[in-house]
Amino acid sequence: VRTFLLLDNRHDEPLSEGFTGPDVRFPPVLPRQFIEEWTRPGDVVFDPFAGFGTTLRAAEEMGRIAWGIEWDARRHAYAASGLRDPSGLLHGDSRQLSRYPLPDNITLSFTSPPYMMEDDSENPFTNYSAAGAGYDHYLETLSSIYRQLRPRLAPGAYVVLEAANLKRGDGALTTLAWDVARAISDVLTFTGEIVVGWQPTYGFGYDHSYCLTFRAL
Numbered sequence: 293v294r295t296f297l298l299l300d301n302r303h304d305e306p307l308s309e310g311f312t313g314p315d316v317r318f319p320p321v322l323p324r325q326f327i328e329e330w331t332r333p334g335d336v337v338f339d340p341f342a343g344f345g346t347t348l349r350a351a352e353e354m355g356r357i358a359w360g361i362e363w364d365a366r367r368h369a370y371a372a373s374g375l376r377d378p379s380g381l382l383h384g385d386s387r388q389l390s391r392y393p394l395p396d397n398i399t400l401s402f403t404s405p406p407y408m409m410e411d412d413s414e415n416p417f418t419n420y421s422a423a424g425a426g427y428d429h430y431l432e433t434l435s436s437i438y439r440q441l442r443p444r445l446a447p448g449a450y451v452v453l454e455a456a457n458l459k460r461g462d463g464a465l466t467t468l469a470w471d472v473a474r475a476i477s478d479v480l481t482f483t484g485e486i487v488v489g490w491q492p493t494y495g496f497g498y499d500h501s502y503c504l505t506f507r508a509l
């Protein structure tokens with residue numbers, strides 16, 4: 293995978309009726325690049341925050357075995373309906389990842405985690421539906437999720453998190469990408485970032501993101 297990608301953010305398929313608000317999907321062209329480069333047909337691809345199922349669908353279409361976890365019931369149902377074999381897509385909570393019967397030969401974990409600004413009061417791991425315990429706790433929780441994932445990874449597996457540094461209209465900036473890279477480095481070996489430029493942009497200050505790449509070495 294090159295270290296800089298310029299990708300079109302538009303989706304060929306619109307979301308079905310009833311999904312509103314910001315579209316937090318990444319386009320399939322993003323996971324496809326990594327699946328192509330870092331896995332082979334028959335390998336297991338996992339997404340701990342499966343969302344609308346973009347990673348898993350791309351994986352399945354490319355002959356890989358798709359596993360994932362999604363917290364939101366409606367998103368889970370939507371994602372499952374797009375898979376030929378939805379049995380690996382679990383409706384659950386990745387904070388409890390070690391409790392699920394995931395395979396232990398995951399070759400690539402590819403995701404975009406729920407984001408948090410430093411002063412947000414909601415907990416991103418409940419889809420912002422409950423009060424959070426602060427930004428440091430958010431980072432510790434993310435690190436704990438990947439600590440639980442580690443034993444399920446094949447030797448040398450790749451782990452990628454797509455994250456951005458977040459800017460708000462009032463000038464506030466959260467160095468989310470830097471902080472996520474550091475938090476996951478407690479558990480896995482950081483091997484660098486791939487910068488992704490997005491056209492058109494997602495929203496204020498968000499015209500590029502980082503695919504933070506780690507390995508189980």
Ligand SMILES: C[S@@+](CC[C@H](N)C(=O)[O-])C[C@H]1O[C@@H](n2cnc3c(N)ncnc32)[C@H](O)[C@@H]1O
Pocket residue numbers: 316317318319340341342343344345346347361362363364367384385386387403404405406407416417418419
């Ligand atoms: C940024 S979105 C991922 C979108 C996905 N990449 C796509 O293209 O559809 C993050 C997802 O994580 C889910 N989520 C939040 N907390 C979770 C948790 N504790 N366990 C599993 N999934 C969670 C959210 O419901 C959301 O769908």
